[in-house]
Amino acid sequence: MTLDPARHRGRRTSRLRGVVLTVAAGTVAVGAALTLSGTADAATTLGASAAASGRYFGTAVAAYKLSDATYLGILNTEFTMVTPENEMKWDATEPAQNSFSYTNADRIVSQATSMGARVRGHALAWHQQQPSWVQSLSGTALRNAMLNHVTQVATHYRGQIYAWDVVNEAFADGGSGARRDSNLQQTGNDWIEAAFRAARAADPNAKLCYNDYNTDGQNAKSNAVYAMVQDFKSRGVPIDCVGFQSHFNAQSPVPSDYQANLQRFADLGVEVQITELDIEGSGTAQADSYARVTQACLNVTACKGITVWGIRDSDSWRASGTPLLFDGNGTKKQAYTSVLTTLNGGTEPSTPPSTPGSPSTPPPSGGACTATLSNNAWNGGFVTTVKVTAGSSALSGWSVTVTLPSGAAVTSAWNSQSSGTTGAVRFANASYNGRVTAGGSTEFGFQGTGTAPSIVPACTASLG
Numbered sequence: 058m059t060l061d062p063a064r065h066r067g068r069r070t071s072r073l074r075g076v077v078l079t080v081a082a083g084t085v086a087v088g089a090a091l092t093l094s095g096t097a098d099a100a101t102t103l104g105a106s107a108a109a110s111g112r113y114f115g116t117a118v119a120a121y122k123l124s125d126a127t128y129l130g131i132l133n134t135e136f137t138m139v140t141p142e143n144e145m146k147w148d149a150t151e152p153a154q155n156s157f158s159y160t161n162a163d164r165i166v167s168q169a170t171s172m173g174a175r176v177r178g179h180a181l182a183w184h185q186q187q188p189s190w191v192q193s194l195s196g197t198a199l200r201n202a203m204l205n206h207v208t209q210v211a212t213h214y215r216g217q218i219y220a221w222d223v224v225n226e227a228f229a230d231g232g233s234g235a236r237r238d239s240n241l242q243q244t245g246n247d248w249i250e251a252a253f254r255a256a257r258a259a260d261p262n263a264k265l266c267y268n269d270y271n272t273d274g275q276n277a278k279s280n281a282v283y284a285m286v287q288d289f290k291s292r293g294v295p296i297d298c299v300g301f302q303s304h305f306n307a308q309s310p311v312p313s314d315y316q317a318n319l320q321r322f323a324d325l326g327v328e329v330q331i332t333e334l335d336i337e338g339s340g341t342a343q344a345d346s347y348a349r350v351t352q353a354c355l356n357v358t359a360c361k362g363i364t365v366w367g368i369r370d371s372d373s374w375r376a377s378g379t380p381l382l383f384d385g386n387g388t389k390k391q392a393y394t395s396v397l398t399t400l401n402g403g404t405e406p407s408t409p410p411s412t413p414g415s416p417s418t419p420p421p422s423g424g425a426c427t428a429t430l431s432n433n434a435w436n437g438g439f440v441t442t443v444k445v446t447a448g449s450s451a452l453s454g455w456s457v458t459v460t461l462p463s464g465a466a467v468t469s470a471w472n473s474q475s476s477g478t479t480g481a482v483r484f485a486n487a488s489y490n491g492r493v494t495a496g497g498s499t500e501f502g503f504q505g506t507g508t509a510p511s512i513v514p515a516c517t518a519s520l521g
Contacts, residue, residue: 103382103393104137104174106400110355113138113175113362114400117333120144120161122372123168126502127387129471130440131368132172133504138219139169140177140332140364146186150210154190154202157209166217171469172504177332177364178218180225180268181207182252184239192240200244204255211259220264220298220330223256224249228269234281249285250294257295268300268332274312275321286325300332303350304366306378307337311346316353323359333366336392337378344395347382351399425450425518426493428457432509439465439509443484445516446498454491454519457484457501465507473501491519 107114115138122128132139143149144162151157169176182203194202211221227249229237236242249267256265267286272279282299289296299322305311312318319329331354336346354360367373371385382393431442445455459482461467466478473484482503490499 101397103135103397103400106397107362108137109400112354112360115139115174115177115362115364116368117142117179117364117366118165118168118368119372120164123164124472126442126472126500128368128372130442130502131383131387132168133469134440137174138177138362138364139165139174140179141165142179142367143186145178145210146180146183147191147206148186148188151206152188155205157213159213162214166214170217175219176214176217177330178211178214178221178263179332180222181210181256182223182241182248183225184237184241185226187240195240196244199240200248200251203241203244203248204251207252207255208259211256211263215260216262218260218263220266220328221256221260222268222300222332223253223265225268226270227267228272228278228281230271230278232277234277236281250289253289253295264297264328265295266298266300266328266330266332267296268302270302270304270333271309272318273301273303273305274314274318279318283322283325286322286327290325290327296327298328298330298361300330302333302366303331303335304333305336305346305350306380311336311349315350316356319353319357319360323357327359329357329360331360331363334363335366335373335375335378335380337375337380339379340391343380344391347392348395348399351396355399425520426452426455426516428514428516430459430510430514432511437506439507440502440504441509442500442502443514444498444500445493447493447495447518449495450520451495451497452491452493452518452520455486455493456517458482458515458517459484459503459510460512460514461505461510462508465505465510467503467505470503471501472499473503475503 103114114136116132116136117140118132119142141162144165150159150162166176191199191202207223211218227237227239227242229235236246241248253265256263267282269278269282272282286296286299288294301319322329331350334350336343336350338346351363354363365381367381369383369385369387370376370379370381373380382390382396384390425448427446427448429444429446431444432439441459443457443459445457461479461482467475467482468478470484472487472490474487476483476485484501484503486499487501490501493499
């Protein structure tokens with residue numbers, strides 16, 4: 058199966074053991090790991106369940122999707138690690154030489170901070186997604202430009218990143234075990250070492266990772282990476298972790314020695330991380346593969362976390378293969394339940410997980426506008442999505458008053474302007490979503506602590 062690269066502009070090209078694919082592809086730790094108040098948290102969300110064993114569960118995030126209330130609601134609720142999908146890559150952060158742009162990457166880091174999550178930085182040095190000015194360089198000029206890029210980006214985020222993918226996909230596919238013949242490789246065989254040393258100097262407390270695909274089982278490529286890590290450790294080159302992308306499908310399934318391969322890298326004294334997990338398929342077969350990967354990580358002490366490469370199937374770089382844990386509507390799939398059950402040591406969730414988008418209260422009838430709630434709640438917190446629907450006339454503006462239970466408080470909101478944090482909280486339209494056609498709707502959301510609201514919100518409209 059070959060995907061047309063032109064349909065995936067700005068994303069990486071990877072080969073999954075004979076399958077050519079085009080890939081899209083912490084904040085300082087808030088404590089060493091999340092501290093759980095009880096088993097209820099660990100039974101109902103991916104992040105809290107992983108934290109019960111000292112691990113994280115993360116996802117890749119695209120900045121432009123943060124305005125999607127369903128997307129953001131799932132992100133806020135389920136994940137404790139965030140990886141910018143494209144926003145920290147070379148073409149995004151240094152579009153012109155020595156001219157750095159961090160707006161979208163900063164937005165993702167800010168979002169992670171607001172939800173108490175950590176950040177994996179992805180990726181400092183890579184042969185793909187280089188700006189055009191880099192592609193015109195070679196030799197010493199390219200080496201110096203790469204080192205300057207690593208230094209400047211890592212310095213900008215110093216103290217905010219849990220782990221950097223310092224170098225990404227530097228080894229060739231096939232059975233040679235050779236380095237990839239890239240422009241960076243042509244600057245000298247020590248370029249990877251030089252990048253890691255520059256990253257350590259710029260961000261000394263972040264974990265430094267090498268990241269690659271088709272290294273999930275023992276083969277010529279993973280053996281070559283293993284030899285490099287072994288050499289780096291023996292010579293004191295700063296490397297703290299190895300990332301295993303873990304893109305699987307029917308032609309490239311989870312290898313039988315997946316756990317053993319993670320363990321042999323861990324035995325070198327590095328942390329191992331599953332960095333870009335997605336598994337094409339559906340139903341029981343997909344769920345079983347996800348459970349197997351999750352269990353392998355749990356069985357390897359040095360496997361510190363799992364990141365899935367996207368939230369909903371529709372967010373995936375290979376959406377037609379439905380490879381993620383939520384479907385395009387944000388509904389939890391069988392694979393989600395399988396992962397959650399595995400994280401919980403084989404115990405089913407004590408309460409059925411709520412599904413983003415399922416109304417918790419019926420809409421009132423009549424009026425210029427109506428508002429309905431849908432909640433995704435856990436022990437001690439919640440994310441609420443509010444749908445505002447116009448009546449028989451178009452709206453030029455709207456406001457919604459949500460009454461919170463005693464002890465509940467709003468901690469953040471999106472797609473609205475909020476007044477107050479407790480009791481009756483008023484949310485008004487943002488500048489871009491006040492106009493709603495007759496019978497049409499828009500959504501906003503908020504996150505809070507305590508018990509989720511259940512009273513039908515009051516909606517007030519401006520007509521026009």
